[in-house]
Amino acid sequence: MLFFLRDQALVRLLSDCQRRVINAQSRADLLEVLDRLEVFPGGLEFDHVQSITLLVLAFASLAAALLMDGMGGMFWVFVALCFFSYRVSKGISGVSTDLAASIARKCMMLGNGLSEFDSSADWRLKRLDNEFTDYRRGSERERRRILDSLQGVYRGERHSLAFEYHQLRYVISSCERGAGGDLKTVYTNYQRYSLVVDFPWVREIALRSSPLEIQLSGQPFKTDREDFNQAFVLRGNDPASCEHFATPATLDLLLELSRQLHGANLEFSGQGRLCLSFNNEDIMVHADPGPLSDLAVFRERIEAGIELPKLYPLLGLIEQLARLHDGHVAPAVAPQAPESLELIKEA
Structure with missing residues (x-):
């Protein structure tokens, strides 16, 4: 149960960090997001307990369908549980990948003076x-x-x-x-x-x-x-x-x-x-x-x-x-008299 709660806490942390990245105004704001990720206990890897539990239930339903008469509907339960197990696993892993891409994009924008449009x-x-x-x-x-x-x-x-x-x-x-x-x-x-x-x-x-x-x-x-x-x-x-x-x-x-x-x-x-x-x-x-x-x-x-x-x-x-x-014309530079002419003038 604790493993399950840890996965959910990590999802909430990554979602909150995603919002912070969207509102970040400087690279320092992005580094603060990384600080929050660093202190999360146990690292940023998911335990995938929820998807594993769904997969165990899927195979249990398949076993019931094979061993008991009149339980053909359990085969479709098996298919549905496998599907949901896959979706949950991909969805949880995708949160981390999406956050990394968001941080990289926002860092690129901030470092190059770029911004997104307010319009649709x-x-x-x-x-x-x-x-x-x-x-x-x-x-x-x-x-x-x-x-x-x-x-x-x-x-x-x-x-x-x-x-x-x-x-x-x-x-x-x-x-x-x-x-x-x-x-x-x-x-x-x-x-x-x-x-x-x-x-x-x-x-x-x-x-x-x-x-x-x-x-x-x-x-x-x-x-x-x-x-x-x-x-x-x-x-x-x-x-x-x-x-x-x-x-x-x-x-x-x-x-x-x-x-x-x-x-x-x-x-x-x-x-x-x-x-x-x-x-x-x-x-x-x-x-x-x-x-x-x-x-x-x-x-x-x-x-x-x-x-x-x-x-x-x-x-x-x-x-x-x-x-x-642009029609820009470099200003003309007045020609300077050679030094020999200046010397003659002074004489």
Whole structure:
């Protein structure tokens, strides 16, 4: 009975720690959560007495079904108890795994100045859909979902850029003929990732290397760089603005983006924001601090902080693009007279 109570106490502790992680405002708050876990008696391993008890009862019911006539219903009792034993065991173990993932994510957010949105995922998708065509992917509109979103500010050499990260899931349906010759609808899930950045210097221009299923606005514009034309389709409402945008330095930077990102699209909206979308799923990937069962190692990695090695180099390229188009002109420096001329003047 004491073993059973210990498992329940551990579940309550982990649930309380989960709430504390959600409300954490600093890395010190996360370390306080780890302090609470450290002092729990007997470590963080579950005894699984509840699931074992259910499993024992399951086999007892199976034995009754085999030994007694008219007890066939006990077989279904056996199946149900096995199922509940598995669910209880997985549920209890999952609490610890979920807490470790939550602590790692919150540490990553705090260390990189990131935060979650207060708005719902449906509202964010509606807003993005109204601003950028890249969010209208898929043939099943009602199945599009924003799975994850974060926001922050990148502080570059010249500009501080407010940015958002979004993970979109969309579905494409197709008809396939089955073995019997009948047509059936097949739904395929895809993932798309994007950075939406405040970018008031360029508007209503789009560059695509990943095709969309919908009709796009604007007219295609070809540059005098064949390597760029093969990597991107540049579109805009005004050929003059496209020509002004497609400077040699800009084309070189965009080709660098295409080498780093798979299926990169850039869309500059009329609201002064840039959506850079891609298929790379590792832009927000960070090091795993490990399980809570090795609490000393886990604490050491949380104290060290969790970096995002691929996000900020990408944001650095976007800030470099901003510097190419912000209209900033370096102040002219008055030429200094050579020392020989100054000496002649003094004579």
